[in-house]
Structure formats: C-alpha cells, structure tokens
C-alpha cells in the first residue's frame with residue numbers, strides 16, 4: 307500500500323452541497339481563502355501500513371484529540387496551486403507535478419512520511435473533478451487548492467509522528483488585483499529573519515509562516531503591504547518575502563534573483579519566470595544580492611524594477627521599499643514594463659490563451 311503503489315479513492319458526494327444559486331453568489335466575489343467548495347480529500351498514513359483510506363467526501367470539521375502531535379510540535383507541511391478555467395472551456399492545472407515533488411521534499415525535511423507523488427496528483431484531479439462547478443470563470447479567478455499534511459498521532463513524546471493525515475481543500479479565489487496591477491510597498495525586516503542555514507526555509511511548512519508573522523505585523527505598522535527578509539548569517543543579502551520569491555530587473559533588461567541557498571523556498575513561479583525570461587533572450591543571474599546593492603541600484607537607475615512572485619499573486623510589482631534607515635522607490639514607483647510582460651506571458655499559459663511549449667499544463 308505504501309511507496310509508489312496506487313490506492314483507490316472512495317468517492318462520497320456531499321448530501322448537502324451548496325445550491326447553484328448560492329454558489330453563483332459566492333463566486334461573484336470570493337476574495338481570497340474564505341469561500342470553500344463542497345468536498346475535501348483525506349488520506350491516512352500509519353507506520354507499518356503506509357498510506358490508506360483515500361477518500362473524497364463532504365467538507366467537514368476534523369475531530370482532533372488535544373494530544374495530537376501537530377498541535378504541540380508543529381510537524382506540518384502544505385502546498386498551494388490553482389485550477390484555471392481556460393480559454394477553451396476546459397479546466398487546467400499548472401505544473402502540479404512540481405507541487406507534488408516539493409510536497410514530498412518538504413515532508414522529508416520535516417521527518418514526515420512523504421506522500422507518493424502520483425497519489426498527490428490523483429487527489430488533486432479527483433477533487434477538481436468533483437468540485438468542477440466551483441472553478442471561477444471570471445477574469446483572473448481560479449480555484450486555489452490547498453493540500454496539507456500533519457502529524458496525527460496522539461502522543462506527546464518528541465519524535466517524528468507515526469501517523470499522518472493528508473488533507474486537500476479547495477477555495478475559489480477572485481483576481482488578486484481587482485483594480486489592475488498595483489505596486490506594493492515592502493518593509494525590510496532588520497529585526498527578524500525567516501530562515502537560517504540548516505533550518506526549514508526551503509520546506510513549505512506552517513512553522514516558517516508562524517515565524518514570519520511578527521515581521522509582517524511590523525511591516526503593517528510601518529504602513530507596508532509586505533515584508534522582505536534578509537539572510538540570517540550576514541543580515542545583508544535579500545532572501546525572499548514571507549511567501550513570495552523576488553526578482554530585480556536591471557536597466558539592460560537582465561534579471562537577478564537570489565540563488566537557492568537552502569533558506570529560500572524554491573518557488574515554482576520563480577522557476578517558471580526564469581524559463582520565460584530566458585526564452586525572451588534575457589539573462590537571469592541567480593546570485594546573492596544585498597540590500598545595499600538594491601538600494602544603490604534603485605537610486606542610480608541600474609535596477610529599474612523589482613517584483614515578487616508566487617502562485618497566489620503571480621507577479622506583484624514592488625514600488626516602495628522601506629527600512630529602519632529610510633526608504634527608496636523602484637523607478638517611479640509604478641508597475642514596470644518587464645514585470646507586466648512576464649506576468650502576462652505566465653497567466654496566458656495558465657489560462658490557456660498562449661501555447662504551452664513547456665508542457666506545464668494538465669487538463670482535468
């Protein structure tokens with residue numbers, strides 16, 4: 307049952323799905339992460355038994371013993387990907403195989419049993435199929451998929467859990483940018499770091515987010531939308547945002563993005579942007595870049611644009627950067643042409659409006 311062997315899913319459709327009228331009303335303005343579909347997937351794991359009991363069923367609360375390990379030691383990982391209503395009327399996924407691989411890698415880092423990648427992918431396909439009517443057809447909308455896995459053993463001893471629960475839920479989301487692409491302001495966290503060498507920065511685990519929230523709250527206190535973290539060793543090189551990677555555009559049209567150093571989450575959007583930019587003939591340097599280089603480059607006109615990227619918001623232009631010792635603008639603080647063009651190329655593939663020469667798309 308464990309390992310690569312496929313297990314069958316039991317499918318139990320909800321007896322009380324949301325009515326079509328109610329669903330249409332919810333889909334009219336879903337926001338982000340507050341509306342959920344009718345169903346969910348669960349798959350269980352027990353040591354010695356492997357993965358078992360895969361099911362699609364009505365979305366419902368999960369009863370939990372207060373001594374469940376995840377509540378105490380935070381052994382938890384997640385993923386985030388989207389299903390898109392395509393120009394041809396079909397429903398597509400974007401690079402879900404990369405999410406499956408990263409999910410298993412995150413599990414290994416957190417000493418958890420990795421879910422076989424084929425099982426991850428079929429859970430996604432089964433849920434999207436059952437909840438197909440929840441995929442928004444509105445401009446810029448998508449069905450956000452949230453797979454996660456946690457230590458489900460009832461035990462307070464400190465060691466990797468012997469039991470895990472994998473869960474997949476889905477949430478229709480609207481366009482992240484309802485009023486067009488608006489640059490965000492960024493707070494540089496000089497008090498806190500997000501991840502250190504040897505730590506869990508490259509794993510997509512809830513703990514990294516817990517560690518980043520205080521810095522995000524500081525960003526808000528300083529009137530900023532997002533926070534960017536510096537490396538934990540020198541406290542001078544740019545790592546990434548709390549949940550997005552970062553790119554710098556030079557005046558010659560080339561790009562710089564921090565190299566994957568073990569503390570940075572290897573974003574699938576990051577990797578896709580690198581491929582798309584290279585296909586346009588741009589040079590992409592993956593290397594350390596300091597806050598000093600960023601600031602001086604922005605002031606001298608060497609760095610003309612900066613953007614953040616991730617599945618949820620695709621590409622987000624950064625307009626203003628604020629730190630303890632002052633602030634600076636990227637260009638005029640408006641969305642730059644390279645950011646807009648790369649974003650467009652990416653969403654055109656995701657929504658099936660442009661040919662996908664990379665084989666990034668799966669139709670469900």
Ligand SMILES: *Cc1c(COP(=O)(O)O)cnc(C)c1O
Pocket residue numbers: 386510514546547548549550551571572573574575576615616617618
């Ligand atoms: C998920 C995530 C990203 C973006 O990854 P994508 O695969 O592009 O969505 C970047 N940084 C962190 C910390 C993340 O958790």
